[in-house]
Amino acid sequence: MASILVSSSEEYSGKSSICMGLGKIFQNKGYVIGYMKPVGNLLINVYGSLVDEDSESIKKLLGLQDPSESITPVYLTDSLINDTLTGIRKNLDSRLREAYARISEGKDIVIIEGTGGIGGGAMYDLSDPEIASKLGTRMLLVTRFDSIYAIDRILCDLRIIRDPDMLAGVILNEVPPAMLDRVKELVVPFLERRGISIFGVIPQDETLRSIPISDIVDGLNGDILVGSDKLAELVDNYLVGAMEAGSAIKYFRRTPDSAVITGGDRADIQMAAIEARVKCIILTGNMQPSGAVLASAEAVGIPVVLVRGDTMSTIERMEHLIGHAHVKQQVKLDRILTLLENNVNVEAIAESMGIKI
The missing domain is CATH 3.40.1390.20 (HprK N-terminal domain-like)
Known part of the structure; x- marks a missing residue:
């Protein structure tokens, strides 16, 4: 079974869209997909039950049947925060591994979505690099390229990850039209000289902002x-x-x-x-x-x-x-697929996971 954890340099970078798009592409290639967002941070009440908004949208659009409590085993509630601050242990590692085992059963690929920025969940020992290490998977980093300072964020994220082999590669997302040429001609070669694989450069898109x-x-x-x-x-x-x-x-x-x-x-x-x-x-x-x-x-x-x-x-x-728009509509999923197919080397991402498409 192959897996990858999709992380980000900051909140609202588009990682949920990337998770959804990759999941749909792999499904279209005949793979059975599992999805997890281990730490839920966008909590909503659905029919009296607490769920994560992003993971529920992805579950619905990808037609997944796994229960919500397995897709998102840990919720960032006030109770969890207070327990952590007062030193009460909640066996979150066991909860994470048990949920991952349930999600993995019968699946060819599991896509794992990180929490907020790359360090989200660190106070619970569940930051994105910690989750990747505990589950034995690599990371795909999504960075919103809103300015040249996005390069600094990527390089700082590498220091947080510590193990260079854990990072499969980077997608530069939401690049403004005026910066596209500069990013492709200067930024991508600069990062590649640092040993960072760049899987794609995705331009800003009004449909996804809608x-x-x-x-x-x-x-x-x-x-x-x-x-x-x-x-x-x-x-x-x-x-x-x-x-x-x-x-x-x-x-x-x-x-x-x-x-x-x-x-x-x-x-x-x-x-x-x-x-x-x-x-x-x-x-x-x-x-x-x-x-x-x-x-x-x-x-x-x-x-x-x-x-x-x-x-x-x-x-x-x-x-x-x-x-900060969320992906909930089929029209957005269709647009994500087009953007990934036109701007991202999905084959290289699959290869980094040990699979071929």
């Missing part, structure tokens, strides 16, 4: 005024409607699939957004729009969301929501 309108409603604690049947639609970006109405329509039309954030008293901007056919309208300040605006939005199928916060706080929250 979020469903339902997540916007939840994230902003908003109320749906009209368009409740459109909550599964994806939003790629957001625009702020603070200009005069004549300029607004052209501005909105230049960026399709966007949400428009504006004050509840700006009926002119709201009507311009409706005319431009934006994906949704977010009204700030808890100010109800006119009946004419709601009727127009409903007629063309544009959701209108009312939030209590002011425009600036709503913008800050939207930036966080879009920048």
